[in-house]
Amino acid sequence: QVQLRESGGGLVQPGGSLRLSCAASGRTFSNYAMAWFRQAPGKEREFIAAISRAGLRTYYADSVKGRFTISRDNAKNTVDLGMNSLKPEDTADYYCAADSVFMTGPLADYDYWGQGTQVTVSS
Helix, strand or coil, rough: CCCEEEEECCEECCCCCEEEEEECCCHHHHHCCCEEEEEEEEECCCEEEEEEECCCCCCCEEEEECCCEEEEEECEEEEEEECCCCCCCCCCCEEEEEEECCCCCCCCCCCCEECCCEEEEEC
C-alpha cells in the first residue's frame, strides 16, 4: 500500500501561480510512477501529468502543457505540480496518484490515490 496526501491548494487569481505537493508513505517511493489528475464539478476526471519512477520521463496533457510542471524528489518522497498562468478552467479538485507502471493519457488507471486538494482560480 502507498498512502498519498496532497497539499497546497487554495484560491488564486487568473494568471497566478500555485504549487501543489503530494507526500507519499508506506512503500519505496522510487518504485512508483506518479501522476496528477483533476476533476472539476460535473466533469469527469482528467489526466494532467505523469512522471516516471526516476523522474527521467514526464508527460503532460495538452490542456496544461507549457503551464504546469511535474517534478519529484525521491529522497523526500514527494511529487510536486507547479502551476503557472492559471485560468478559471483550471478550477478543480487535484489528486496525485501512484502506480508501478508509468501510464499517461485519459486511460491511465493508477492504483493508489490521495484525497485531493481543491484549487480555485477566480478573481
